[in-house]
Amino acid sequence: MEDGSAAPPQQHEGAAAAQRQATLHDVARTAGVSQATASRVLNGSIRNVRQENVAQVLAAAAELDYTPHLSAQAIARGTTNTAALVVSGVDDPYFSTVAGGATQAAEAAGLIVTMAVADRSPERELQIVRTLRGMRPRAIILTGSRIDGTDTRAALIEELDAYRRAGGSVVLISQYDLPFCTVSIDNYGGARQLARELVGLGYRRFAVVRASAALRTSRDRCEGFVDGLREFGIGVEARLVVEAEFSRRGGLAAGRELVRQGLGDTELVIAANDVMAIGVMTAFRDAGLVPGRDIAVAGFGDIGPAVDVVPALTSVAVPLRQVGLCAMELALSNDDVSRVVPISTNVVLRDSTPRR
Amino acid sequence: MEDGSAAPPQQHEGAAAAQRQATLHDVARTAGVSQATASRVLNGSIRNVRQENVAQVLAAAAELDYTPHLSAQAIARGTTNTAALVVSGVDDPYFSTVAGGATQAAEAAGLIVTMAVADRSPERELQIVRTLRGMRPRAIILTGSRIDGTDTRAALIEELDAYRRAGGSVVLISQYDLPFCTVSIDNYGGARQLARELVGLGYRRFAVVRASAALRTSRDRCEGFVDGLREFGIGVEARLVVEAEFSRRGGLAAGRELVRQGLGDTELVIAANDVMAIGVMTAFRDAGLVPGRDIAVAGFGDIGPAVDVVPALTSVAVPLRQVGLCAMELALSNDDVSRVVPISTNVVLRDSTPRR
């Protein structure tokens, strides 16, 4: 058909012909200046460039829809504008509130946040940290309960430590048993205080809904609560301690389990977190028990929805958003000291635990 | 241990002596192979490398705690492993659920998610897209209601379009009025159907709590609802249409406002989303009204907490998590067609709207 001319492959014009992003080089050429000058204009030092060229470069950049390639900048500058956040799950209001705070602080510092979800799997968490490290973020923030007894623990510490040695900063939220900067929520103390106040309201017979003992957060809260009761010589029957998933679903299941096996003369059920407590209340209601009247319920965390349920849930307030903010700020203010910032908690009594 | 090469400058051990990350070059040198070979081993083509060298490189990488520099890879490969997600707010269960789905899909595809919060500000949203574009993500997903009548609209379209021209894929969630791939939630139809079913339950006199008319999502829902009522010849008094923030707080305020001005013989209050509805219920309760008995309430979205409030909230279910999943999958499957994926909604009647 064709004569032997080596026709260049025609582009499919009009189709989604990915027409590569404009580069700094393109801008410079269009503006008729050197790449160095273009770089100067499009970034910090506008001062050392002639007015005329500034305008020229800006115009070219606008015309070509230029966006600096952050990866290229990162590699050239040796530093990124990224902060990484690892959460256990986004759906949980606990984490999403913390994430909100952290994100706000990061954006205030001009950083982009990359977020990953570990789904309470230590293996996944380790893998995530490994990947995230590749982005060379300025900080890595880990939130969610440390899970004890897993052999990934050492690997995680090693990974985080290597990251820190390379200049990154690590901040943990609520996991004060690892050798890193930690925003430490006083789960134990809060739960203990909660126990005291509930006893003060007249409660004597308790049931406990908790997550796996491997979950540090849950364990601390339970221990605090039990120790608080012990101050008054009150114990909790083993059969009234139910273990379930650390989620609303888990609370629901635990509530049903309690109903099934019979609550006896139990007066109050304490759950290891608010979503569990809410699940418990729903289970009770389904069984014809009216929470707050027939049986009291309390949680931990004081997430937003705690006040929307009926009766409003007694809980231990944790300044979640501030925790996130604080963690990010701590991470960004690189004082090398690996300190622990204690966050105190605060019992909030509501209608789910009326005075008896 | 090491060969006695010229003694490297002693590090301040113990102090935060940022000792730069190991590079591929370091690994190659330690393993005694070329950088090219090290690259081959540490990435795809292990096959074309001698067993012995593979081991050597792997060992060196482990010893040096090597992590590939993602930015460098991105720049060399010309493509990243990143997907970007823009939400209106993380604290809202609506968005965090969508974000959960999107994150899951992204991670399943081996991508890292970077998330930014626009806080319902169109200016902020535009700025975010501009920044995010610099990361050269494979996809940008925008979720949250489009806000009409802002002059940033054109700029946003231009920005997204430039991104797409450069090969990126854009997916919008619930904003079907922009010329991009959209996962379109049937807000209008769902609300209309809700109206029909509520009329079917015997309700005739309604109040509406809505967000600003500029918020597309809120507007569509209200229009659907009003049109649904009109089918039965039912109207809504203008004074019973209250506008407030698109949040729980807004709902609370609106509820108080309704109580203040008097509900008259209103039988049911419909809110533009669930968190508003929940706020409204709380306001009513505070005023001594029992939701579900004295006055019915319905929302939209069917977020998780909708079933935890008392009475459980009648709502229109949107498969939020799936919406997020779907959006990300759509974005990643780069068929160039800019299509609209309709997501149907589903009325869920609960105790907050008992049959009259």
Add this chain to the structure above:
DNA sequence: TTGAAAGCGGTACCAA
């Protein structure tokens, strides 16, 4: 004030 050029950490083609 400007531009040339040497990296930054990798990838991938090409010849050996």
Add this chain to the structure above:
DNA sequence: TTGGTACCGCTTTCAA
């Protein structure tokens, strides 16, 4: 199977 080498897009001396 290997190593040499030319980039990738940008920053930043260094001289002019």
